[in-house]
Amino acid sequence: MKQINKLLVQSKVFFICWCVLAAFGTYFCMYAFRKPFTSGTYAGLALWGIDYKAILIIAQVLGYMVSKFIGIKVISELKASGRVKLIISLILFAEVSLLLFGLVPRPYNFFFLFLNGLPLGMVWGIVFSYLEGRRFTEMLAMGLSISLIVSSGILKTVYFIVHEWFPMISEFWMPGVIGLFFLPLFLTFVWMLSVIPEPTETDKLLRVERVAMTPADRQIALKEYGFGIFLIGLIYTILATMRDFRDNFSVEIWNEISPNWNKSVFSITEAISGIIVLAAIACLSLIRNNIKGFWGTQYLIGLGLLMSGGSTLLFHLHILNPFWWMLLVGMGMFLAYTPIQVVLFDRMIALFKIKANAGFFVYICDSFGYLGSVGLLLYKEFFMKNLSWANMLMQFSYLLAIICLLLLVLTAVFFNRKIGSKGHFTETLNRNV
Numbered sequence: 001m002k003q004i005n006k007l008l009v010q011s012k013v014f015f016i017c018w019c020v021l022a023a024f025g026t027y028f029c030m031y032a033f034r035k036p037f038t039s040g041t042y043a044g045l046a047l048w049g050i051d052y053k054a055i056l057i058i059a060q061v062l063g064y065m066v067s068k069f070i071g072i073k074v075i076s077e078l079k080a081s082g083r084v085k086l087i088i089s090l091i092l093f094a095e096v097s098l099l100l101f102g103l104v105p106r107p108y109n110f111f112f113l114f115l116n117g118l119p120l121g122m123v124w125g126i127v128f129s130y131l132e133g134r135r136f137t138e139m140l141a142m143g144l145s146i147s148l149i150v151s152s153g154i155l156k157t158v159y160f161i162v163h164e165w166f167p168m169i170s171e172f173w174m175p176g177v178i179g180l181f182f183l184p185l186f187l188t189f190v191w192m193l194s195v196i197p198e199p200t201e202t203d204k205l206l207r208v209e210r211v212a213m214t215p216a217d218r219q220i221a222l223k224e225y226g227f228g229i230f231l232i233g234l235i236y237t238i239l240a241t242m243r244d245f246r247d248n249f250s251v252e253i254w255n256e257i258s259p260n261w262n263k264s265v266f267s268i269t270e271a272i273s274g275i276i277v278l279a280a281i282a283c284l285s286l287i288r289n290n291i292k293g294f295w296g297t298q299y300l301i302g303l304g305l306l307m308s309g310g311s312t313l314l315f316h317l318h319i320l321n322p323f324w325w326m327l328l329v330g331m332g333m334f335l336a337y338t339p340i341q342v343v344l345f346d347r348m349i350a351l352f353k354i355k356a357n358a359g360f361f362v363y364i365c366d367s368f369g370y371l372g373s374v375g376l377l378l379y380k381e382f383f384m385k386n387l388s389w390a391n392m393l394m395q396f397s398y399l400l401a402i403i404c405l406l407l408l409v410l411t412a413v414f415f416n417r418k419i420g421s422k423g424h425f426t427e428t429l430n431r432n433v
Contacts, residue, residue, distance in 0.1 A: 032179055033175075138282065242393075304335025304339075307331060336404070
């Protein structure tokens with residue numbers, strides 16, 4: 001243990017590798033408690049005239065959304081001493097809910113997926129609190145970024161493999177079983193997070209010290225940057241809604257666009273996307289100047305939006321096959337989505353010297369993002385019953401590219417004025433940094 005602590009302090013390479021692995025593993029395991037149930041089809045089941053799988057997804061996303069709203073306060077005020085206890089408690093609560101989902105007969109068991117989502121929404125903020133405010137935050141967050149992209153696809157493959165091994169386990173018990181399988185791994189990775197040293201004085205100088213916020217701190221931050229946060233939040237809401245839709249109904253989409261698809265396609269497409277996004281985020285970490293880093297992040301978001309909309313157009317024109325469309329539309333979406341979550345607000349705090357932490361801003365965006373996911377599911381069920389899942393994803397991709405690019409331009413104008421209002425001193429300081 002002493003040797004590990006010594007290496008974490010003395011070796012940058014070891015420190016980066018340790019943080020990347022710890023963050024990736026912790027968040028990957030969180031997905032094992034959240035996503036496997038979506039691999040089931042629950043064919044022929046309905047409740048209140050709504051497809052039962054949609055009911056289950058809506059229930060969990062509602063819980064996840066409520067968790068994000070709670071997290072605005074809890075994560076922004078979280079102190080380092082309470083992180084381990086909180087994250088373990090949240091996961092244990094989620095696992096018990098999954099076991100009750102299998103135990104309680106349908107249709108009453110859908111409520112336990114709401115309870116399952118209720119704690120899980122705060123896990124991201126706890127993990128990122130170990131990584132933010134450091135010289136290499138973008139690089140350290142690569143593990144978290146890659147986990148966001150690849151976890152769901154890999155866990156779908158795990159679900160199918162386990163179900164083939166144990167066909168007697170029903171769709172309702174599978175989520176709880178997979179959660180139990182990943183619980184020891186989760187605890188191991190949480191321990192890895194817990195031994196990460198706090199940011200150094202150099203980190204605080206370059207990226208600003210991250211503190212537990214008070215209500216007054218939150219009010220000041222929103223008063224000064226609220227409109228910019230609102231614009232970013234709209235972009236993030238649309239991206240999060242599309243991400244959840246594509247993820248939750250990927251099985252149905254593949255059934256429509258390529259009936260003979262291979263079950264390993266989830267792992268392949270998400271792994272390729274993850275590598276590309278990983279490389280892009282890593283490049284941002286090489287930019288020490290906070291102004292350039294802030295703008296570089298927005299350029300990457302714009303590139304992702306163009307890729308997502310452009311690939312859909314090419315698929316619509318029959319230039320791309322289903323595999324390349326699902327790969328590129330997902331890659332573009334994550335190139336836009338991931339930087340907002342792990343880079344943009346960290347750079348913003350460093351650039352404008354805000355007394356805040358990134359979790360506060362991300363959770364504002366996240367809460368409305370999942371509200372959008374629920375709204376889309378309900379709209380699809382009540383007003384778009386005859387529309388195919390694939391066509392809905394295509395329409396969403398077009399709207400995503402057009403609306404979000406316009407919002408991104410407005411965001412750039414707002415923050416450009418803010419940077420200008422800080423004067424020559426701030427510009428010089430950030431150039432030197």
